[in-house]
Amino acid sequence: MIKNKDNNIENFKQSLSRKTNKSEVPLSKSLVKNIPIYEGKEVNERSLEEDYKIALLREWSNVFKEGSGIVVIKKGIANLKVISKATSIFTKLIETEKEKFNSEGDHFAKPGANDRVWNALEKHCIYDPDNFCQYYSSPSIRLASEAWLGPCYQVTAQINRVNPGGEAQTAHRDYxxxxxxxxxxxxxPEHVHTFSPFLTL
Structure with missing residues (x-):
């Protein structure tokens, strides 16, 4: 239902050249390379204020839909030791998976090109429940998810570490x-293609 003649590379380039104005993201602290930057401490504390939360979610939703598609929340997880420990856990999970499934690739790359852990969410929880809770209880993660998906979203997590020399993954749509x-x-049809980015973050 979509033909090659329907594609317009100039329209695509124009969509990528769009600039974000500070007036569009008034709650951000700055703009760096067209990306709005927010302070995690302010976001986490002031999100308890209903008016601020509503304004923030609307602002982020617009960034995801019409703007750069990304926000940066500096120290969204204030305790950096939580992130460091989670990174260490992910590394250990990768090593465990490599020992079990050393010869397997996936639909992203050939065997050995990337390091992949499917269902990292559950494996993280089983490996270290305390770190899992600290990591995923971040208000910033919750707010970003809620801004795009609403309050009843479901979290999934996979690890895909692309190693030097790896080829680009196959172009695809997510769910x-x-x-x-x-x-x-x-x-x-075109409208079915537009559904995909609205269903995941």
Whole structure:
């Protein structure tokens, strides 16, 4: 239903050249390379104020939909030891997975090109429940998710560490279309393609 003649590279380039104005992100502290920067301490504390929270979620939703598509929350997790420990846990999970499934690749890359841990959320929780709770209880993670998906979202997590020399992964849509050939994807109407970014963050 979508044909090559429908593609317009100039329109695509124009969408990428859009600049974010500070007036569009008044709650941010600064703009760096078109990306709004927020202070985690302020976000985490003031999100308890209903008016601030509503304004923040609207602001982030607009950034995700019409702006740069990304926000930076400096020290969104204030205790950096929590992040360091989580990183150490993820590294250990990677090593464990490599020992178990050394010869397997996936739909992103050939065997050995990347380090992959599927369902890292559950494995993290089982490995270190305390660190898991500290890591995922960050108000910043919750607020960013809620800004785009609403309050009843579901968290999933996978690890995909791209190693030096790895090739680019296969172009794809995340949920709900996934991996398709150009011919397969072209059979879906345009509005179905636009659903995908609204269903995941």
């Amino acid at each position: 709900h279309l996934g991996f398709m050939t150009v011919e397969q994807a072209s059979k879906y």
